[in-house]
Amino acid sequence: MLHKKHFLLLPAVLIIALVVQSCSSPQVVRRTFAPEDDYSKYIQTKDLIFKVHYKNGDLFVYDTLYQSNKQNQFFYGYGRRLDLNRQVTESGRITAFRDSILLIETNQIKDDDPQTALTIMTGISLAATIYCISNPKACFGSCPTFYYDDGNEQHLIAEAFSQSIMPSLEREDIDAFREIRPKTRDIRLLMKNESLETHAVRYARILAVPAEGKHIYSSVDGRFLKTQRESLISGMIQGEECTELFLYHDQKEYISKTDSADLAAQEEIIFTFSRNDIKTPGLVVTHRQSLLTTFLLYQTLAYMGNETGSWLTRLDGMTRGSDPVFKQLGGMIGEMQFFTEDENGNWIPAGIIDETGPIAQEVTIIPLPDQTAAGDDIKIKIRMTKGFWKIDQLKLTDIIGEAEPLIIEPQLAKDEKREKDITEKFNSPEEYTVTLPGEYISLYYRLPEDFAGYDYFLAAKGYYLEWIRSEWIAEENPRRVLQLMVQPGQYFKDLAPMYKKIEDDMEETFRRSKYVAQ
Amino acid sequence: MWRSKIYILVALVIMLSSCRTVHAPLNKLEKTPEAFVKSGKGGWMTLRLKAPHIDAGKTKGGEFLWQDESSIYLLNDTITAYPKQVIDLAVLELMEKRPYAWWWILGSVSTASHGFVLIFSFPLWHIVGIPSTVGELWHDVYRQEKPDEKYWQGINVLARFPGGLDENEKVKISK
Incomplete structure (x- = not known):
């Protein structure tokens, strides 16, 4: 059955068509003159086709030149003479005498041919097709996205559970609202499926953490840490000062280029923070991933080809068991590892960030271990895969305690496509809300009465299934999939040249590639 | 959806x-505007007739040859005159789409x-x-329900003979 919005579509298209129809301008603009009229201004005008109608029905068509002699007794030019049945009787230089003329006619053919627009559009379309055929993994987006709707604008909050590419990898993902401050107690979030994916969402809750004038950050182990005071940073990358790049949350992100021979090649950056009386230091990292993750996922799915379902089922089973395949892969390439320097100048592990997702930035706090050197400076080293992570801001802050969040379920969940209230199902922990490409759910939450005194986070849990594009099937190669499992190091080396070719263009293509409902 | x-x-x-x-x-229309202009022919006129015409409710068509005060003259197999007062709808086309x-x-x-x-x-x-x-x-499609004299005068330039034709010449016209 057609949705009522669909019924509006046909009239809309027809209205556009009628408007265009009413605006259609003629391509043939014709004027006629009696022989005694003043038509001299049209003579020898190149863009006009002149025709002379004789009283006996004959017609002179001048398609090159039309002139009159000095006495205006006759007209001549090059063209054809037609009889009244419009058979050609004469061609070449033809002469029409004034006393036989009934009418003189001018015809202007307007060159407003839509062929030009269609040709340009065809060129654009072909270019897009060629690009997407040669780089299919660059033309597709990823993950469920959440937006805060302030009534005027929609602000991206999070891309949820991006790493949950199959049921066994389902997990909760917590994202801060960051600089987004709700303006009213009742707010609306939009949960969108902007990808060629099936999203299965178990829940999406707001966590309201009482801030009490402090900053609240979530840690990788799911705690909410209250902080105060911040410290300045100084840092060097390959011997060059890079402090300013990391100072502010300004969307100016650090990202290196991948290694042309090995996608798993690592890099290290060392930063120095002044302690600034910080007693329990925590490193706040604003970050997201590059599109290398997306590339690797899509390329692997392409290698799985027609057998993707079977491969994923096997992997799903392995993940549910104890096989560490994903952990091993994550450790090789997908982790941002943090170290601090102890009293003896040794680097000791401080924490790991492995949050997946190239769209929305995440803010995560890494509490530094107690063994961190107690001097005026705190040294931190980040080790990560080259070209894998984007870092916007780094700051050191003082952790003064933990905070407990209030869990807020949506009061109303509305399937906007079907205009259906799905609140009960959405809030049921036993059920999934499933969305397909282009669909979106409105989630209405009621915040605490003193809503301005809280920091907000979104906690979403679920998984998603990537759709296999027909373009990918051609690359099916089970040996490559096996290589990923048993020789992942070589797999990442073999794919390096392929990614290097598209690395520069992929970001821009991806940014413009989100899928929305029509 | x-x-x-x-x-x-x-x-x-x-x-x-x-x-x-x-x-x-x-195949009754020229393929391009230029071909239409240089053919010297009129546009193709389609008429829906009304009572009291014997073919009321039917549609008739032909090349628009000329008009006079009371009738429209179209050439199909033969030249046919259609009184303006029995024309319910007129559509004039110049070229193929x-x-x-x-x-x-x-x-x-x-x-x-x-x-x-x-x-x-x-x-x-x-x-x-x-x-x-x-x-x-x-x-370049001129369509009018219940066409009036303004419409007829507006499309007159698109007839084969916009200035009309002498009576003794009309008999020479063939398909």
């Missing part, structure tokens, strides 16, 4: 793509290979394709 949109789109395109002309039979609807639909379908870039390319094809197709279909 997608399915219903596709149905509507396909229906619209089929409707438009079948329209090489609005009313004229195939180019199959832009197919260009539009093939272009739109090709966006399936664009991945998510189709969010731009698919509507863009519609933005370009709909005006092109509909514009192509309706330019």
